[in-house]
Amino acid sequence: MTAPSLDIHITEGDLQESLREDARRGLTATPKWLPPKYFYDAVGSELFERITELDEYYPTRTERALLTERAAEIARVTGVEVLVELGSGSSDKTRVLLSAGLEHGTLRRYVPQDVSPSALTGAMEELSRQYPNLEIHGVVSDFTSTGGPDSGLFWVPTGGRRTLAFLGGTLGNLVPQERAEFLSAISNTLDTGEFLLLGVGLVIDPAILVPAYDDAQGVTAQFDLNVLSVLNGQLDADFDVDDFEHVAVWDERNEWIEMRLRARRDHTVRVADLDLNVQFAAGEEMRTEISAKFRRESITGELAAAGLTVDEFWTDPDERFALVLARK
Ligand code: AVJ
16 A cells, blocks of 8 residues: 655645635725635635535535446446545545446556645545555645646646546536636547536526525535635635625526625724725625536536536436536
8 A cells, every 4th residue: 555645736825815805806896806716715615525525515425326326337437436526525425436437447546636625635644444455645735726737737747647626516616718728628638538527506496596596504604705805814804604695696698696795884894904994885786606507518618618428417306416427
């Protein structure tokens, strides 16, 4: 057994620097916004894990069922030797793929990547125990960054027959322009005959969709509000989480869920590290996340535009979520 190794391409300092830039841009914009990647500090990553267990939050369990159903087929079709996973988080659902790849006899290496070192190191420790014969190489990086040598994917290792997994519907957190660039970067990273395994949420009845992002227990609200605590800690801001409430709206035109934080009263927040005072009007809403949902034709078209061909499109019986296997 080889000990798992970890490459750190983004340090706490880098993340803080990008947070400074993003916070300055987003908090001075009209309407205000914050990018979703800052949700995932240790507390936020824990809260996200709790979200995945909520009755209302169907994506995780639906995707897990699809993976379980299709894992052997995925291993067979892709002949995966190296599984690279973007935004791997706890790598919980991935185990199904790892087991199938090992069972199939081809898989030898797993490369999980995440922006959260705490989530990644926790996952790697468990995985190395569960899969002593699998080579595990973790990467802490920001896949949305454009600062690297070529793209946010510069760290993807070469060699071996690779399958790149991007699960959970995280693609939906990117706005269409970012999404197109990102899919192109993925396509450029893959060699002919290699695969992208993509998990995406589908457009469904808002009566089911909205509660998934606004659960009765208020876990998603805590997750949303936690980004304010991140700003307080990282940028010496004085957000009072009690001055905001969590809102989830279905944007029908864009076909995405928007999470927002709505100010409960007129007030000013001081962001000391940016030497910035930010005024909030009562009722004002700040966007903290978009989570786009897709249709079969729309995602197939976006993948085609990036140079990727859809081989398989698997959905659950209620057609809430899709697992897409696309080939370069
Ligand atoms: C893990 C980013 C895909 O958009 O559904 C869950 C994050 N936000 N509840 C999603 C999330 C609110 C999740 N992703």
